Amino acid sequence: MQKTLPVLIGTIFFSWSLISSTFAQQLPNGISGAFQADAATYKPDSLIGAPDVPEKMGLNSYMDLKYVNGNFKAGIRYEVYLNALQGYDPRYKGTGITNRYASYTYENLEITAGSFYEQFGSGLIFRTYYDYDLGYDNPMDGINIKYNTHGLYAKAFVGRQRAFFEYGPGIVRGIDGEVHLAEMFPDLKWGQHNLIIGGSFVSKYQADNDPIYKLPENVGASAARLNYTNGPLNLFAEYAYKINDPSLVNGGIYKPGQSLYVSGTYSKKGFGFNAAFKRIDNMNFRSDRNESVNVLNINFIPAISKNQTYRLATLYPYASQVNGEIGAMAEVFYTCKPGSFLGGKYGTGININSSNIHDIKRSYTGDEYGYNSNFFAIGDTVFYQDINVEVTKKINKNLKVVATYIYQTYNQTVVEGKSKSPLVFADVAVLDFTYKFSSTKSLRMELQGLWTKQDRGDWVFVLAELNVIKNLSVVLYDEYNYGNADEKLQLHFVNGGLVYNHNATRVALGYGKQRSGLLCVGGVCRLVPASNGLTFSISTSF
Amino acid sequence: MINSLKSVTIFICLIVFGYSHAQQVGKVIPSVKLKTLDGNFISTDDFNNDGKPIILDFWATWCKPCVNELNAIQEVYADWAKETGVKVIAVSIDDARTMATVAPFVNGKGWDYEIYLDPNSDLKRAMNVNMVPQTFVLNGKKEIVKHHSSYTPGSEEKLIEEVRKLIAGDTSKSN
Numbered sequence: 001m002q003k004t005l006p007v008l009i010g011t012i013f014f015s016w017s018l019i020s021s022t023f024a025q026q027l028p029n030g031i032s033g034a035f036q037a038d039a040a041t042y043k044p045d046s047l048i049g050a051p052d053v054p055e056k057m058g059l060n061s062y063m064d065l066k067y068v069n070g071n072f073k074a075g076i077r078y079e080v081y082l083n084a085l086q087g088y089d090p091r092y093k094g095t096g097i098t099n100r101y102a103s104y105t106y107e108n109l110e111i112t113a114g115s116f117y118e119q120f121g122s123g124l125i126f127r128t129y130y131d132y133d134l135g136y137d138n139p140m141d142g143i144n145i146k147y148n149t150h151g152l153y154a155k156a157f158v159g160r161q162r163a164f165f166e167y168g169p170g171i172v173r174g175i176d177g178e179v180h181l182a183e184m185f186p187d188l189k190w191g192q193h194n195l196i197i198g199g200s201f202v203s204k205y206q207a208d209n210d211p212i213y214k215l216p217e218n219v220g221a222s223a224a225r226l227n228y229t230n231g232p233l234n235l236f237a238e239y240a241y242k243i244n245d246p247s248l249v250n251g252g253i254y255k256p257g258q259s260l261y262v263s264g265t266y267s268k269k270g271f272g273f274n275a276a277f278k279r280i281d282n283m284n285f286r287s288d289r290n291e292s293v294n295v296l297n298i299n300f301i302p303a304i305s306k307n308q309t310y311r312l313a314t315l316y317p318y319a320s321q322v323n324g325e326i327g328a329m330a331e332v333f334y335t336c337k338p339g340s341f342l343g344g345k346y347g348t349g350i351n352i353n354s355s356n357i358h359d360i361k362r363s364y365t366g367d368e369y370g371y372n373s374n375f376f377a378i379g380d381t382v383f384y385q386d387i388n389v390e391v392t393k394k395i396n397k398n399l400k401v402v403a404t405y406i407y408q409t410y411n412q413t414v415v416e417g418k419s420k421s422p423l424v425f426a427d428v429a430v431l432d433f434t435y436k437f438s439s440t441k442s443l444r445m446e447l448q449g450l451w452t453k454q455d456r457g458d459w460v461f462v463l464a465e466l467n468v469i470k471n472l473s474v475v476l477y478d479e480y481n482y483g484n485a486d487e488k489l490q491l492h493f494v495n496g497g498l499v500y501n502h503n504a505t506r507v508a509l510g511y512g513k514q515r516s517g518l519l520c521v522g523g524v525c526r527l528v529p530a531s532n533g534l535t536f537s538i539s540t541s542f
Numbered sequence: 543m544i545n546s547l548k549s550v551t552i553f554i555c556l557i558v559f560g561y562s563h564a565q566q567v568g569k570v571i572p573s574v575k576l577k578t579l580d581g582n583f584i585s586t587d588d589f590n591n592d593g594k595p596i597i598l599d600f601w602a603t604w605c606k607p608c609v610n611e612l613n614a615i616q617e618v619y620a621d622w623a624k625e626t627g628v629k630v631i632a633v634s635i636d637d638a639r640t641m642a643t644v645a646p647f648v649n650g651k652g653w654d655y656e657i658y659l660d661p662n663s664d665l666k667r668a669m670n671v672n673m674v675p676q677t678f679v680l681n682g683k684k685e686i687v688k689h690h691s692s693y694t695p696g697s698e699e700k701l702i703e704e705v706r707k708l709i710a711g712d713t714s715k716s717n
Contacts, residue, residue: 029569034671036672064670066668068572118662119638122641123638127662129662129663180581194580194581194582196581227581229579229580229581232649234579234645236642263642265642265645267648267649269649269652270650270652271650272646272649272650273646274643300638302637302639307603307604307640309604309606331643331646332650333646333647333649333650334650335651349650434610434695436695438696439699440695440696440699441696467694467695501690501691503688505691506691539673541671541689542670
């Protein structure tokens, strides 16, 4: 309790300063920033599996401050973990300035020194980014230079990567070039055609201190990409190759890695189609070969499947497997016009999405290369499959309904690392109602069900969100595992909360129990343990 | 104990400093490169609505409240545009995972907005957008006059109210 006291005082103080200053007037030009704090108290609950947390409370927070003056920009971020919320890597511990940079732009040249976020192509060999909710932050600290002229866009960087309050042991170097042909050769008759080609190279250096194995100290990865558009049509392809890079994640094998991502979309008003293919083979790429999970990733290989957001649909979320997967996705968006048979008075929106992801086909060699794999052969092991059907319908002036049905096949053993668990087959249905009492007063309700014979069995979820008081939302929900084979575990996870929104400020207070599960944002996941207690969150920008 | 107390104090100072010295409202939007749906670059400097207000909306295909907000605005967009000349620019923060979905998604919904992509979150960071949806009302000089986060049904009314105030020549900075 002693330890939590200053944090509590701090929390109260900054909430106060925040609220009182919401009405402050602007001062010097050029300064802006953002602030967020999330606190939770923890009560142990052996039934739901909520652990006994010695410090009783967690707090994650950050503040960004930025300064812009003409072509000059600078910024810092200060982060606080006292202690980190449950489910975050415990190496997020303490406080400090984790991010600082200065940047100058002169005509077509931009130079950044310090922390930076950058991406080459779709990220197959390089992407650094920040996601506060996931505790994911892998910026480079070094220099980044960008230059463009007549349709040529070039980037180059050298840096070390952030890991918690330190830097990873590797040095990472990269160059990228992109040519926009229509911009470079404007005299050719392009019409609606547009063609962009690009290529990149990234290399990391990490000393080999291994007493037995001779490990590659410099690991290079290269990628080539192409983007062709023609009115409603958009085709994108990127291929990446990485030389041998034995690591903790790939089991120390010397096989080179490769990856291919292809997507094609066709759309015009009222209709959209999207299909994608992805093959990943041994593409773990980090600035420390001994790290895993979400730490020190140099590249970004997100899942190809739909990004689920309804609570029960996220019970079995897919996360891409960098050691190898092959998958495809197809999706259709369509709006039935008002007045048509399916459209009714206001029109009907339809979205169908399906993905199918397997292991790559492997024949194990027993040597240091690990396995051979035929590029387009599909492995026998199913990682994830789903089909999603979503219908959006406005019933009358006051009532809107979104109805969703999902069928999922989920490999717990591969995605969550559970030992020898059967594939989960789950049906999920969601009804999402929004009823407007008046132009600004409304009630939103979600009724969700998940039915499966595997894992924890059947679930229902009910949510009500009432917006009748200006700027204030009242939320109440219950997640109920009524079908658990173990009767003692047929538990309710009830939560209630208040959310206050005013301009750019959001304050939320909640109380209740949370089930354990994967929290995923943009295809990257974090395991969140069960918890029981009070949560408080404040976020704003200024 | 002393250490954490010190940290918390520094933190509070930072916040008080931040708050007493800054407000994003009143500033011109930063100059940042975004992508068009056909892969080209466009700078926020090129945002143009002939001196009339712009509503700048940060959203993502996977963000339900964002989609609800843009659906709600679509229903009244033609009326808004006729009444005030306002233009809605919707910036998607979808990353490599879902970026290809944006064009079919927008077309499938039949939205009439100007759509840009911010796959590396450059504009999102520059404008201190820590979550989506987040909406800015810009005046004819592309200065921020209102910044609103999150969406509840009907909160789009606040945006058009702000636009109407601008049109009526009321330049007082709403807070």
